Amino acid sequence: MKARRLFSVLSAAALLLPTLSVLSGCGSYSADIVLKVYNWAEYIDEGGEGSYEYDMLEEEGKTPSEEDAPSMIERFEKWYPAHHNGQTVRVEYSTFGTNEDMYNEIVLGNEYDLLCPSDYMIMKLAAEDRIEPYDERFFDTSNEENYYVNNVSPYINEIFESGTVGVPKYDDLVELHRWSEYAAGYMWGTTGFVYNPEAVDADELEELGWKAFTSYPNQITAKDNVRDTYFAALGLTYQDELLSHSPDEEGYNETLTGIFNRTDEEYSDAVRSTLLSMKEKIYGFETDTGKADLVSGKILLNYAWSGDAVYSMTLAEEENDFELAYSVPKAGSNLWFDGWVMTKGIEERGKKEAAQAFVNFMAMPENAVRNSYYIGYTSVIAGEEMLDYARYLYEDEEAEDPTEYDLGYFFGDTAEDAVLVASSKETERGRLFAQYPPEDVIHRCVVMDYFDPDTSERINELWSQVKAESLDAWAIIVIVVTVVAIAAFLVFVKFGNKIDFFRRKPKKGYEKV
């Protein structure tokens, strides 16, 4: 008997062993540095199908294999040792779904080295002193391997140079720092409306701007997240005031930034009523379904990030063979970006070099093109390769109405003659317009600051008031009283007979048992 039990225990252990070794062995080949990168899901070239080389080979009629198109991580791991004295690196790559998820992970003490949050989250992390500034040598333009500073669009660079955030230093002292010290850009874009031009008149939509939310009943979606929809509601509430400013006046962009960052109570009360009236009119709030709903024709307009807009437009064209267009409200809109930041203490962990190399590797022009191709968003990286890629995508000199499209503001001196010739459709409301908005559009797009904790709490309350259906106070009281009464009744039924007072007196002639 005993022998048999021992045997069974051993065989069970034997069965478990391979699983254990597989679990622990999973990707843990030894390397000098383990770099933990935390990025948005599907926000990097993952290799294989859908990546640049793979699709190019397929286009040529060949059958590509996974090895022909390695992921960006594999490329980096291979590239790194040759450029850093043979030191090897392994990237532990994980992804998140929202900025808030990522923030919670960081606050809970999960150690990551390199993060890719959005604009406001970068500011929040900096203001809470959770991220580390880049080294001086990262900004050394004479070093050829500093791909980021050598290739980043001068326009994006200007935004990162001029934006500031207060970082707490000793005790209560707060120091102003430039965004560029803490973050290196990755992808960027605007927000606007993707719409079906056959059903929605382009000029009319231009005219309506943010009022579109209340003008196409049950045909337009808003975002199911507080920041984006609050921004839209600000645009809707203050559209007239926004339009009263001329793009030519001095400090136009700053004025708009001020209006789109109104969170004080006097403003937020107005925004609340705007949101409530918006809710009456829109089709719904969405986080992910908007793209599919637009492509399948359930709705006519979708409030979206430009990157998603490009995705919807491509999907509609390829799968359903119809056209979608993109529009940015005249009154101004949101300019957003995602950027790489390094977490506090990366220096002590000895990974700063590798983290900065990773950022630079992503900024290498051909890699920026690869990522851009795979994700479909617009990279902050300029340069000849990027311009060629834009030409490859959009240039069409044989179009019926070839239009010159000047992207000089974005490419600056990183590329020569940044003027594309494309069809007017592309330049006015197509994918080119969505990916690289013209200078006058970008001039009216502003960055939305992070909410400080108290404001955040207030705006979240506001959001929940908008999202939830509110009952009148009397209705709540009536319902609560009813529920309590039912509960009391049930308790009485259950335990009533155990309490002497409620016990029925025994009938005459019977004894109480």
Added chain:
Amino acid sequence: MIRLRFSRKTLGIPYAVFLLFFVIAPMFVILFYAFTDRENHFTFMNFVRFFSDPTKLSTIVYSLVIALITTVVCLVIAFPIAYILARSKMKRKFVILMLFVTPMWINFVLRVNAIRELFNWMGLLGETNYFNTVFGMVYDFLPFMILPLYTTIMKIDNSLYEASADLGGNAFTTFTRVTLPLAMPGIMSGVTMVFLPSMTNYVVSDMLGNSMVTIIGKFIYEYFGTDWHMGSMVALVLLIVVFVSTWASGGFKAEENARGANL
């Protein structure tokens, strides 16, 4: 040599450890967050804020109403089905039962998406958000009502029906005096399994109600993005509501004759 002695109680140890780490400990974490502020100082503010905010109370009420309607509709649909299937002498009744149960094997998100397309085709999507939500929940939770009812009703001894007939009971009396009381454990178990998740399953309300219907589960989800303390308070209140309703319906009684009703 140490002799290891195994008793049947030893087998319970892994379960107890599991409970400790994944049920008891998280509850204390929720309790801690619910009564602390951002600086982790003890506070009643979340409690006060919850009960002084009409929005949150309204949402609780709305969720309760949605869950109640879902449960009643499920019960009304499931009881006849379970009864007919359990009492009939059909040869292929197993097949019919499987027809109701197999949807459970298909991915939940797929099913909800399918209904979404169906509603869109019928022109209901974006129009009747509350109806859509309740419909989706009923569709999703129906098997959880049918199965326990089926198992309890099936185990009712046939001689009880004969006795009822012998004593002059008509169909109605037989139902109220025999079937219903004996099916009670099944009803209770079905009700708990439908009522509780339908207060929190916000995927249904988001997909079919276009995020225009907010139930308490969505609230908890949203707060856990930005404010864990308030989120924990909402979760705690929900926990209490659930606890009270389970207790009131006798869910904690050791059911000797539950007869397999508790899945």
